[in-house]
Amino acid sequence: MNWLDTIVQGVLLGGLYALFAAGLSLVFGIMRLVNLAHGDLIVLAAFVILALVTTLGVSPFVGALMAAPLMFAAGWALQYFLLNRTLGKDILPPLLVTFGLSIVIQNGLLEGFSADSRRVSAGSLESASIALGPVNAGIMPLMTFLSAVAVIVCLNQLIYRTAVGRAFRATSDDPVTAGLMGIRPQRIFALATGLAMVVVTIAALYLGTRANFEPTSGPARLIYAFEAIIIGGLGSLWGTLAGGVILGIAQTVGAAINPEWQILTGHLAFLLVLLFKPRGLFPRAVD
Amino acid sequence: MALIETKGLTAFYRDFQALFGVDIAVDAGETIAIIGANGAGKTTLMRSISGVLANEPGAILHNNEPIGALPAPDVLARGIAMVPEGRKLFPSLTVEENLLVGGYGRKAQGQWTLESLYALFPVLKERRQSPATALSGGQQQMVAIGRALMSNPSVLLCDEISLGLAPAVVRTIYAAFPRIRASGASIVIVEQDIGQALKVSDRIYCMMEGRITLSGHSSELGHEEIHKAYFGAERHELA
Ligand SMILES: Nc1ncnc2c1ncn2[C@@H]1O[C@H](COP(=O)(O)OP(=O)(O)OP(=O)(O)O)[C@@H](O)[C@H]1O
Ligand SMILES: [Mg+2]
Numbered sequence: 001m002n003w004l005d006t007i008v009q010g011v012l013l014g015g016l017y018a019l020f021a022a023g024l025s026l027v028f029g030i031m032r033l034v035n036l037a038h039g040d041l042i043v044l045a046a047f048v049i050l051a052l053v054t055t056l057g058v059s060p061f062v063g064a065l066m067a068a069p070l071m072f073a074a075g076w077a078l079q080y081f082l083l084n085r086t087l088g089k090d091i092l093p094p095l096l097v098t099f100g101l102s103i104v105i106q107n108g109l110l111e112g113f114s115a116d117s118r119r120v121s122a123g124s125l126e127s128a129s130i131a132l133g134p135v136n137a138g139i140m141p142l143m144t145f146l147s148a149v150a151v152i153v154c155l156n157q158l159i160y161r162t163a164v165g166r167a168f169r170a171t172s173d174d175p176v177t178a179g180l181m182g183i184r185p186q187r188i189f190a191l192a193t194g195l196a197m198v199v200v201t202i203a204a205l206y207l208g209t210r211a212n213f214e215p216t217s218g219p220a221r222l223i224y225a226f227e228a229i230i231i232g233g234l235g236s237l238w239g240t241l242a243g244g245v246i247l248g249i250a251q252t253v254g255a256a257i258n259p260e261w262q263i264l265t266g267h268l269a270f271l272l273v274l275l276f277k278p279r280g281l282f283p284r285a286v287d
Numbered sequence: 288m289a290l291i292e293t294k295g296l297t298a299f300y301r302d303f304q305a306l307f308g309v310d311i312a313v314d315a316g317e318t319i320a321i322i323g324a325n326g327a328g329k330t331t332l333m334r335s336i337s338g339v340l341a342n343e344p345g346a347i348l349h350n351n352e353p354i355g356a357l358p359a360p361d362v363l364a365r366g367i368a369m370v371p372e373g374r375k376l377f378p379s380l381t382v383e384e385n386l387l388v389g390g391y392g393r394k395a396q397g398q399w400t401l402e403s404l405y406a407l408f409p410v411l412k413e414r415r416q417s418p419a420t421a422l423s424g425g426q427q428q429m430v431a432i433g434r435a436l437m438s439n440p441s442v443l444l445c446d447e448i449s450l451g452l453a454p455a456v457v458r459t460i461y462a463a464f465p466r467i468r469a470s471g472a473s474i475v476i477v478e479q480d481i482g483q484a485l486k487v488s489d490r491i492y493c494m495m496e497g498r499i500t501l502s503g504h505s506s507e508l509g510h511e512e513i514h515k516a517y518f519g520a521e522r523h524e525l526a
Contacts (some may be wrong), residue, residue: 166388169379176339177375179359181370182392182438 010252014245015145019203023196023224037102039222045204075197078287080190109215120208227270233280318474320484323494337369338362366439374431376419383415389437397439406431425456
């Protein structure tokens with residue numbers, strides 16, 4: 001086994017998990033909403049990209065570009081018309097509603113696309129690779145990781161450098177007082193979920209081109225997203241990337257030892273972090 | 288015609304009635320003080336005007352138009368800004384970001400900008416990059432006032448800005464009010480310190496148990512009158 005190669009592959013895989021997690025983390029950070037349908041929304045976006053690619057004959061990247069505004073609109077409407085009504089002191093209603101949504105999406109996809117395993121073809125890019133020193137890295141894994149970094153840089157710029165970002169943080173602190181500033185929390189929440197769905201579309205592009213997916217693939221993606229967020233520590237997007245990377249490395253190392261261990265070692269790494277650092281590795285200062 | 292008027296304003300917290308037909312009027316450029324003991328309903332009145340609490344549309348008028356049922360962002364858009372009780376700064380935002388967020392919903396031209404606020408409260412410029420909640424109580428109150436001014440309001444509602452502050456700090460904060468008045472804004476100040484309220488205001492309303500018990504020009508009201516309206520007749524007789 002080539003250790004260096006295994007670790008690089010793990011780091012790059014971590015980029016995919018960070019992409020799964022970034023949207024979930026954004027929404028949780030702003031409105032304390034745990035969206036149990038997040039994984040299913042990623043799979044839904046993958047099917048949207050697949051449908052665009054097969055009906056219009058465009059490349060998956062163009063397909064994702066076209067799917068992004070659709071997913072933004074869907075996320076905005078989902079939040080504004082449904083999820084906003086579930087938010088309140090009680091954390092149970094949003095959990096129940098998004099759990100139901102997860103089932104609705106899975107069954108809707110089964111109805112529309114059957115249970116078959118699908119894949120979006122990225123053509124020759126799928127097998128292309130470049131040499132990073134002594135290690136060969138696939139172009140697609142590399143693009144996944146760079147996209148994750150780009151998404152996190154953009155989200156951080158938005159959150160910490162713009163008026164909308166200030167409104168996000170102010171609303172997260174205190175929605176009533178935010179209202180006195182002219183901020184409409186309901187719309188801020190809708191905007192945040194819309195943005196999360198754009199990130200979900202980027203995640204779906206790489207999910208769909210790198211591996212097979214089917215209508216029931218969502219919950220497993222949700223688990224990886226959760227684990228990345230918790231390992232990294234709530235409230236830090238760079239922490240989420242680190243969490244994804246740790247998860248990715250644990251999986252590739254496990255797989256290198258015994259291919260059957262890939263999933264198991266990922267979860268074990270998660271449990272170990274939880275055991276020694278219950279608040280994650282890079283939690284936001286104080287809450 | 289008054290700039291802001293309440294007409295028979297009532298307010299409820301579920302079954303509990305906190306205001307029983309409150310009538311006040313604020314003219315353009317005027318400074319009003321509202322005094323009253325704990326639980327009199329002063330904050331409830333402020334929250335009603337600012338749109339945090341919804342009321343009957345016609346119970347609150349702005350420029351003779353009903354605004355009682357408008358949500359807070361719509362009230363702010365009309366130029367009515369509030370410094371809430373307890374300051375309510377955003378802990379995730381720096382001092383400067385707290386000020387900036389005050390201008391989020393209303394981009395009105397006027398004299399208040401970051402620069403003019405830093406001139407009004409110079410200490411805030413030094414602390415601009417600090418988390419707002421790392422400041423002293425007095426400095427935090429300056430941020431809360433500055434944040435409300437960032438929308439260049441024509442009406443500024445201030446709920447107990449001296450709460451929990453040392454007398455010297457209170458004096459520094461009230462020292463800024465002549466300049467806020469000079470901007471042309473009407474000011475409504477909720478204050479428990481009767482002396483302070485009389486000093487800063489043109490007119491005064493006294494509240495007790497959800498009702499206005501006394502109103503008049505600050506320079507004309509007698510001490511005994513106010514005392515009676517503030518504490519109620521029985522307490523007055525005992526005292
Ligand atoms: N959120 C609430 N729920 C139920 N009752 C409330 C609520 N807020 C205030 N009250 C009640 O309404 C009445 C008026 O309260 P309010 O806060 O308006 O008084 P206040 O004059 O501002 O008092 P203070 O000087 O203590 O700030 C009080 O009896 C109070 O207990
Ligand atoms: Mg009060």
